[in-house]
Amino acid sequence: METIYERLRSIAKSDPDQLALLTSDRSLTYRDMIDQVDELAQKIPFSHQKVGVILEHGIDMIFVLFALLKNGNCYVPAEPSFPIERVKTMMEEANVKTIITQTKFNERFKGMDLTDLDDLKKSEADGSDPMWIKSEDPAYILYTSGSTGRPKGVCVTPKNVLHYIWAFEHEFHIGPGDRMLQYSVCSFDIFVEEVFASLLNGACLVIPNEAEKKDLSSLMDFVEKNAVTIISGFPYLLEEMNHLPSIPCSLRLLISGGDVLRGSYIDHLLDQVVIYNTYGPSETTVCASYFKVNGSKVLEDGTYPIGKAVLGSHIDLWNDQDHPVKDGEVGEIIISGDGVSLGYIGNHSQENKAFEKKGGTTYYHSGDLGYKLKDGNLAFLRRKDDQVMILGKRVEVMEVEAKLNQIDTIEEAIVRVYQDEEHLSYMIAYFVPKTKCSLSKIVEQLSESLTYFMIPSYFVQMKSLPRNANGKIDDGLLPVVLKVGHLDV
Template sequence: MNKDKWTKGEIEENTVYGLFKKTVSSYPKQSALIDSSQTFTYEQLESIVCEIAASLPQQKQRFGIILDHGYRQIASMLAVLKNASAYVPAEPFLPDRRIQYMFSESKVRYVLTQKKYRKRIEKMGFLPILIDELSFRLKIDDTLLTTENYALPLDLAYILYTSGSTGKPKGVMVTNSNICHYIRAFRHEFHPGLNDRMLQYSVCSFDIFTEEVFTTLCSGACLVIAPESIKDDIEELMKFVKKHQITEIDSFPYLFLKMNDLPEIPDCIRLLISGGDVIRESYIDKLVNDKDHPMIYNTYGPSETTVCASYFHIRPHTALSDGTYPIGHSVLDTQIELVNKDGQLCQIGEPGEILIYGDGVSAGYSGNRPKESLAFFMDHLNRKGYRSGDLG
């Protein structure tokens, strides 16, 4: 996707705020977000987004976000996107040194935050914008549905930093178009609807967070934010899931291993999505063999390709001989190829490096990283690709 001019319809379909605004217009009274038993409709959430956006000093900037999980955090991200800017998320529990590195490399000046983190952010040399000092009157009027979306599809949406296990953390630059591609892929496979409720469980520095939040709020479903106090207690978490009738859970396989050990799980759950690590048959043997089990998926995809590049629908007796599951088929508008050490396409049964092509391939890395950036390329068919370094 490389254009100089965009139609109004293309901007609406290929920017996150454009899709969210379209959802607000279609379902203004629908529940959009539940936080600490407080429910916000789509039009109420949009009102908060507009108030935060109005407080931002500039457009086309990169804003840091250090906020506790809750409606303010979600609304702040949407406000930054409405502003045609990009956000760099950081969990408050991260060391100051890491946060300072991430924000400095990505050229952050302002940080959306709350009063209790103000001094810490100022000490790091950044300017705080205190979201918890805004009034959030939730006033609904006709101006909501005509508020401007300043973003374009190729504008950056966020910069997500990797763990840095092989050196300094790398900031993956993801565009609005990349995220909207993934929203379409998610809809195509999982069909989220007005009756769906997605658990917001992941930290904001994992791309699972993107899958939880934006596929939900751009599809008319409801995002339910789990309190930090119950995240490590599987029984309390399942009580929360049952109370709020959550239908979709997206997480690392270890959460599903804990669920597998329970006598039963809430019957409201229709979809479990595992990603970020290998899932083994022993982790979910009871879940997958229960005749009333939810749909369970294994997914694969580095952050450089915007969440998932492939899906595998797990059913009984579909594990491989080593007890793990395949990574499945490529998601909508994505192609996956395996190549050998000579760069030639592998034959069936031959191992090779996984190459990923499609609209999910991100804009590359933040900062000056010429060596790492060689993983991104254009092939002879003019497809944007990413060399994963993984074998398939």
């Protein structure tokens, strides 16, 4: 089977002068890119290892990822801004050999096994050829929030990635002449879509620096200047663009994913550009379904359908007995096909039960509820469990709750989820202190292990948590802090 690197090399061979990477101060053709990747791969002194990647976004990051993949390594990405303890947990569980980073981050991540990228680039090539790469070896591990109180890493294979880039090309016809914006952080699977669906289909990846994406105005200036044709992002980015008098004329496609897409987010964009709503957990490699929004109507709840399964994937709706439900009835969204990943790395046996093998096929139980419309498209309804989407990122409420209860000044704490007037979820933490405690210290301690979007929006200090006659928390007696709908991008 063709590998990710081999796919890139074949494009570089067939169309070497096609533009591959573009920033405000650098441009590289596919020939340039494959030469740089090959040179760096020769300097990486290991293969078939798990390797952490903590780098600034830019062309060098792309070189590192492809060089690691060429040698059969699996990359484990983390943003430099991630809490130190969370990074440690991720890298220890993944058993990474080292973390490739930049000098500026050495002090922040001291105590970990670091490999400085500048030193690596200056080193001598070892001249060895990469070992044989198996299609079921992991290509990358993405960490998501975990219900056990610690994050869990999803192992995605080269086969999964190649499945998705073919599905993406089949639906969106991306290729030479297209320019895809690289806007997402590397730890979310929108990044996988941006990087691999563009570069493995012969398109150009356009990468803004931090200043160029600091606000919407700067980002749109960058998009227009560099003739970007495709943007994939959370629905909140589209909602912000919806308020603009116009969008860059080079744009031909906007892809929304990661959370529900509401009609009110894009009503002024519909006559300017093609828009797709997409759905899919990281466990099934980026997206499992697509839905073209233009010309369609919103559902009764104001959201758009999530569409039909992508090429090479299949979606069923099952009840609690694993039997298919009738059209129009609510069932759990079950995903099978070439996008289903290997599951979670490490000791996550309970969570890995979501990957069910039947007759040679692996079915992923998403935990999402949905129903089929008369036209065959699927509609997303809600989660079955306590998982929630905050700013497009999956958050396990139990993980946040567990971290709160580990704080030594807190006697007991619970977290509940509510929705604002725009139907966006937010969390409230209710806690009983052991002694006098500082809220700023609580937030500071949470920030050591939780990313910013996992911190509850509000904290309510209580003398005791209300319970019913069975000793369970009585949610009806919890004070609710109402939140005005507002989108912060």
